[in-house]
Structure formats: C-alpha cells, structure tokens
Amino acid sequence: MPFSLDDKLVVAISSRALFDFEEENRVFEEGDLKAYETLQRSRLNVAAKPGVAFALIRKLLALNVGEHHRVEVVLLSRSDPISGLRAFRSCAEHGLAIERGVFTRGRAPFGYLNALNASLFLSANQDDVRDALAAGFPAARVLPESARMASTYPDEIRIAFDGDAVLFSDEAERVFQANGVEAFVSHELDNKDLPLADGPLKPLLEALHKLQKLADGGVRPRIRTVLVTARSAPAHERAIRTLMAWNIEIDEAMFLGGLDKGAFLREFEPDFFFDDQIRHCESARVVTATGHVVSGIVNGS
Structure with a gap:
C-alpha cells in the first residue's frame, strides 16, 4: 500500500532552516555555485550543527511513536542533490527520522508544496517564502540569527x-x-x-x-x-x-x-x-x- 501524507502534519523545511549552513550560504550567495558545491562536498561527512528550527522539528517528530506516524518532515531545498547527502547525513547523526527530500539545485522549490500537502514551509529564503504564501501555502522565513532556546519543557x-x-x-x-x-x-x-x-x-x-x-x-x-x-x-x-x-x-x-x-x-x-x-x-x-x-x-x- 503506498505511503500517504493525507492524514499527517507535513512540515517542509529547507536544509538551512534545519541546520546551521550560514557559512555555506554566504558562498552560495556570492553567486559561485561551483564553489558552494565544492565546499559542501568537502564536508559530506561533517554533520552540520542544529539550526533555527531544529528544536521544533525534533519535538514534532517525537509525536511519531511506534505505528503512529503523525508528523512527516520533508527536506525541501535549493541545494543540489549531492549537497543533499550532507543534509540527510546530518539528520541521521542527530537522530532525526527524516527520510524524504527534494533538492532543486537553485530552482525555487515551493511548487512541490502542493504534492507534499504541506501544513508548513520553513525556509531562510525570503523569496521562496513569499512565493509560497502567494500560492496559498502556510510559510515563514526563519531568522537564522534567532536564539536557540533550550526548552525547559521537554514534554x-x-x-x-x-x-x-x-x-x-x-x-x-x-x-x-x-x-x-x-x-x-x-x-x-x-x-x-x-x-x-x-x-x-x-x-x-x-x-x-x-x-x-x-x-x-x-x-x-x-x-x-x-x-x-x-x-x-x-x-x-x-x-x-x-x-x-x-x-x-x-x-x-x-x-x-x-x-x-x-x-x-x-x-x-x-x-x-x-x-x-x-x-x-x-x-x-x-x-x-x-x-x-x-x-x-x-x-x-
């Protein structure tokens, strides 16, 4: 039986919103895609540090217990597919059960939100967020400089x-x-x-x-x-x-x-x-x- 997203809270999130890729993003924004991809490849085995939305995503995934799969988190990123390897490896290193992802190598990714039936799109890219909102999808631009609150309420x-x-x-x-x-x-x-x-x-x-x-x-x-x-x-x-x-x-x-x-x-x-x-x-x-x-x-x- 095919997997369905219809009965789940689906969060689509960019790799930069989930992990601290600010150094890599500065290279990306300089316009040298090859330099960015080379940098990411050199760090494929280096787990990225948690980013702004990491704590929220970890808690949401904790709602999935046993056979009860209530939340699905999907990586939705402008990164290239090989850079996506690092994002998935970082998920595994941090114990995040994220199995699905779409990597568009620079192309705006928000068009895939409909297929994902997304309840939320989190990205650090303002243009992507604005386009998603204009298309009727719940979305927000994470502020990468936000504090990472150590929650007093683990439950x-x-x-x-x-x-x-x-x-x-x-x-x-x-x-x-x-x-x-x-x-x-x-x-x-x-x-x-x-x-x-x-x-x-x-x-x-x-x-x-x-x-x-x-x-x-x-x-x-x-x-x-x-x-x-x-x-x-x-x-x-x-x-x-x-x-x-x-x-x-x-x-x-x-x-x-x-x-x-x-x-x-x-x-x-x-x-x-x-x-x-x-x-x-x-x-x-x-x-x-x-x-x-x-x-x-x-x-x-």
Whole structure:
C-alpha cells in the first residue's frame, strides 16, 4: 500500500532552516555555485550543527511513536542533490527520522508544496517564502540569527502565533494602516460577531489542534499554543470569537496593546514564534526561534 501524507502534519523545511549552513550560504550567495558545491562536498561527512528550527522539528517528530506516524518532515531545498547527502547525513547523526527530500539545485522549490500537502514551509529564503504564501501555502522565513532556546519543557511543544495577517487575514490591519487606531477599534466592534477570514497559518493551527486532541490519550509531547497579539480590549473579542467559530481552542492569549512582545515570549518560552511584522520578529529573535510570515499589507502584499 503506498505511503500517504493525507492524514499527517507535513512540515517542509529547507536544509538551512534545519541546520546551521550560514557559512555555506554566504558562498552560495556570492553567486559561485561551483564553489558552494565544492565546499559542501568537502564536508559530506561533517554533520552540520542544529539550526533555527531544529528544536521544533525534533519535538514534532517525537509525536511519531511506534505505528503512529503523525508528523512527516520533508527536506525541501535549493541545494543540489549531492549537497543533499550532507543534509540527510546530518539528520541521521542527530537522530532525526527524516527520510524524504527534494533538492532543486537553485530552482525555487515551493511548487512541490502542493504534492507534499504541506501544513508548513520553513525556509531562510525570503523569496521562496513569499512565493509560497502567494500560492496559498502556510510559510515563514526563519531568522537564522534567532536564539536557540533550550526548552525547559521537554514534554511540551510550545508554539506562539501573532493574530492579524498570521492566523487571521489582514483585513483589520488594513483598516488600522489606512485610518488609525480609532477606526480599527470601531471596525472591530462593528464586526465582532463576524469571524475574520483565514490567515496564512490557519492550516497549521488546525493541524496542531487535531494533534492536541490526542493528548487526551496520553500522547506526548503535548502541544501548547498561544496567541500573542497587539490587539487589546475591546478589539480582543473578535479574535476570540473567530477562534470559536473555527472550533479551535488555544491554551493562552496575550492581548498586549502595543507592549513589546519579547518580554512575554521570554516568560512563555516557546519553541517557535510566528509574526508578520519584522519589528516584532526582531524583538522575539533574541528570545527564541522566530519565523517572519511575509504576508499582508505591512509586507507589501
């Protein structure tokens, strides 16, 4: 019987998001593909160090126990196939059960996300992430300089999300950008009973929510999600009512009204944080692994 991805949370990830390939990437970005490939070949037997998303991926793969294969992680990279050998060998060296990969040797790889039925695409390449989001796939650009938080919670997967233009559409953000905070609050009060449209990472939250339900049967690690938003009362109501309409429960919600998110993320200690605004990502990256969702009006979309 053929293997199917239909019932799994599928994460497609670039080798640079999973491992620390920053030195190699600098050679790649200089435009000398041959020098890059030569460097990678010289290091085929040298396991790469963990990268930004490594801790998250390791925890997600821990949900696969025995015959229960709940999460599939696939390498999806611009690297050449021979460089892909190093990525797979690094996976084996670090004990990551990753068996599938697509290596495109410089060509944009996001087109394969549909065949993979991906719930998330993580890459350090902004153009690839933007193209994936434009095509309707959940995606984020990992910030390679993000902190690698040593989680205090080995039995939990902690993921933090911004709201507007991440979980929700950027409808309300567009009102705010065009007419200011008073118009934004008025708009949200007038529409508090109308759910916001889906944002780019809603499919990921849905997939995580399905896995959360398995925790009732003792599945570990447990998944814990939090909404970290600049919204405050009374605009908080529409966000919560939207989640209720989606029949999705989150564990915590932070309505910060413009407060810096970094301090709150330091307290929550997420394995990963997603936000559409680069200033919030810059604040978060000194605390934990961070992904920039390059979508919505603030990103020119």
